[in-house]
Amino acid sequence: MRTWFLGAMRMGVATAFVFVVMTGIPAASMAEEFGPVKAMKVDAKKAALGKRLFFDKRLSGDAAISCSSCHIPSKGFGDGLALAKAYPGSDGFRNTPTLINTAAKAAWFHDGRIGTNLNDVTRESITETYMMNMDMRLMQERIKQDPVYVKMFKDAGYGEPSNGSVRKAIPEYLKTLTSRGAPFDKGKLSDAAKQGFELFKGKAGCASCHSGPRFTDDQPHNIGVPENPEIWKNPRRHLTFVAFAMFMGIENYMNIRRDVGAQIRKHKADRSGVGSFMTPTLRELKQTAPYMHNGMIKSLADVVTFYNRGGGNDANKDPRIKPLGLSKEERANLVAFLETLSGDPLTGADHVWPGKISANYQPIQDWLKTKN
Numbered sequence: 145m146r147t148w149f150l151g152a153m154r155m156g157v158a159t160a161f162v163f164v165v166m167t168g169i170p171a172a173s174m175a176e177e178f179g180p181v182k183a184m185k186v187d188a189k190k191a192a193l194g195k196r197l198f199f200d201k202r203l204s205g206d207a208a209i210s211c212s213s214c215h216i217p218s219k220g221f222g223d224g225l226a227l228a229k230a231y232p233g234s235d236g237f238r239n240t241p242t243l244i245n246t247a248a249k250a251a252w253f254h255d256g257r258i259g260t261n262l263n264d265v266t267r268e269s270i271t272e273t274y275m276m277n278m279d280m281r282l283m284q285e286r287i288k289q290d291p292v293y294v295k296m297f298k299d300a301g302y303g304e305p306s307n308g309s310v311r312k313a314i315p316e317y318l319k320t321l322t323s324r325g326a327p328f329d330k331g332k333l334s335d336a337a338k339q340g341f342e343l344f345k346g347k348a349g350c351a352s353c354h355s356g357p358r359f360t361d362d363q364p365h366n367i368g369v370p371e372n373p374e375i376w377k378n379p380r381r382h383l384t385f386v387a388f389a390m391f392m393g394i395e396n397y398m399n400i401r402r403d404v405g406a407q408i409r410k411h412k413a414d415r416s417g418v419g420s421f422m423t424p425t426l427r428e429l430k431q432t433a434p435y436m437h438n439g440m441i442k443s444l445a446d447v448v449t450f451y452n453r454g455g456g457n458d459a460n461k462d463p464r465i466k467p468l469g470l471s472k473e474e475r476a477n478l479v480a481f482l483e484t485l486s487g488d489p490l491t492g493a494d495h496v497w498p499g500k501i502s503a504n505y506q507p508i509q510d511w512l513k514t515k516n
């Protein structure tokens with residue numbers, strides 16, 4: 145984010161937004177088939193290193209939180225909260241998305257503001273003040289204090305630990321997080337779920353945005369999700385939003401009481417993006433309630449009721465979001481179908497912090513303990 149933003153200032157903000165849109169998002173392909181998400185090619189040593197880093201609290205400024213504090217494996221790598229926590233002292237203003245299949249995305253964050261790669265998303269997550277608030281130069285030195293890391297970086301072919309290789313190793317771990325075992329992929333659909341799938345592709349019109357193996361077109365749309373009043377009521381959340389909005393150059397950021405979403409990808413004069421958010425994946429939904437960019441919808445039944453009523457009220461709402469006239473049974477079938485897209489939760493020994501703190505690192509570790 146920082147480098148990108150400096151670039152943005154140099155280029156003029158408007159040009160930079162166009163740049164993000166053009167390089168980041170390939171045109172949606174409706175022709176994509178539904179089906180299992182393909183596993184990605186992964187370098188095992190780099191991924192093992194990335195995993196240790198993902199679960200390591202030393203990557204945050206005060207060593208209080210790791211990536212996994214918010215992206216919890218047993219919760220589909222979300223956190224089960226409507227709105228995320230944040231670096232101590234502030235609170236978040238968006239829902240924590242799942243990281244399963246995230247490596248296959250075309251643009252990241254609910255507003256799609258990063259359209260380059262996971263290396264940039266990782267940097268943003270580590271350095272952003274309300275995320276992990278870590279200076280990467282300091283992080284690099286902290287990591288070098290741990291001989292386990294020194295060996296792992298070397299074995300992975302990165303040489304000495306450096307912030308650049310941290311930003312490569314974590315994405316390598318994220319590439320290992322692929323949906324597995326969903327009843328939909330195994331062809332195990334109840335009759336209700338089968339009818340739900342037909343509605344999904346047909347009468348209910350869901351597949352026009354939720355397409356492809358991940359059930360997303362990787363594009364932003366406005367479906368009229370209401371604002372979460374908690375963001376504007378709670379000073380710890382509001383201050384985070386204001387800091388973000390100021391940094392992103394959002395107009396009138398002190399006074400607005402709405403999350404403009406993917407508007408930041410558009411030219412300022414074009415207001416059509418206000419209130420649009422990236423279409424999320426529909427995989428692992430059983431583990432990732434509550435839903436939407438701000439956690440405003442609690443259950444899948446409520447999501448389907450929301451769509452059946454024609455979504456929310458918004459001047460920019462996508463014309464495809466309109467009352468559907470689904471019966472009670474059809475709504476239940478649609479929910480039954482959505483549930484078949486969730487696989488086995490990634491729990492157990494495979495997804496806990498794998499490393500022991502080595503003896504040489506102990507003095508710093510003791511100091512960190514007094515902080516936690």
Ligand code: HEC
Binds near residue numbers: 198239253
């Ligand atoms: C304090 C909680 C928190 C921490 C810590 C955190 N994240 Fe996140 N993460 C979020 C939230 C909230 C979002 C969505 C933010 C937005 O849309 O503006 C997010 C978004 C993401 C995304 C984009 C997903 C998508 O579908 O677009 C990725 C990838 C990600 N985080 C990876 C990481 C990594 C890697 C780390 C550690 C270096 C990390 N996160 C640390 C809360 C957190």
Ligand code: HEC
Binds near residue numbers: 365367421435436452
């Ligand atoms: C016009 C495009 C579009 C159509 C059509 C559409 N969706 Fe969505 N869907 C979205 C967007 C965009 C979001 C995210 C909105 C937000 O975060 O504010 C979303 C969010 C969701 C979510 C929440 C997922 C999560 O993890 O938070 C579910 C579930 C969902 N849609 C299911 C459906 C179903 C079922 C249908 C058909 C009845 C449907 N969608 C039709 C674009 C669409």
